[in-house]
Amino acid sequence: MTVYVDPAVWPFGRMLMCHMWADTLDELLGMADRIGVQRKWIQGHPTLSLPQARKASWVHFDISKAKRALAVSAGAVETDQFGGLEWQARRQIASTDPAIVLIGEARLARVMEARRARETQGSLL
Template sequence: MAAYVDNVAIEWRGNAWCHLVADSLNELHEIARRLGLRHEWFQVSASYPHYDLTAQTRARAIALGVLVGDRRQIIQCARALKDELASVPKPPVQLDLFP
């Protein structure tokens, strides 16, 4: 199993940003934790599940063993993460009709 960063550099709020993906959700969250990323930064509603990283955090991720993925690898992981996320049971929503 592995985690990957892509080579994009999306400029936003004065930083260049890229994406962090992994072979599984557990591995993705574990490497994010090791990088000091908060779980609420997880991009669950994006086109594919990922964390956004600044260029500085990307360099730290690579130093921790995260691989630089090519486009094919990133897309493969993105699809697998999306499928895994879809298979996770969602907790039932309880409506408070009479507060």
């Protein structure tokens, strides 16, 4: 089981934020506690039982670059900007619902294509 962070490239005011997510809710909340991120900032909590939880399509925290560095020091795995989408796609592919598997496979194919396009752009510079 793992905690992940993508690059800090998402603007929020004058800050650059990143996403932090994990294979399990316990791991995610444990890392948030470890690096000093308040649980009230969770997004997409599956039960939305936390009244302050923001709606999102997946369970994660938006964290600052400084908190990202702390998470990486505490063992979080760094991904590229497509890491969250890939993680979601692989979870869908692992589903037992054939319709969800197809959605995950299509999503994963788009992620891989975006990565290839990005690599091609980089090699042209």
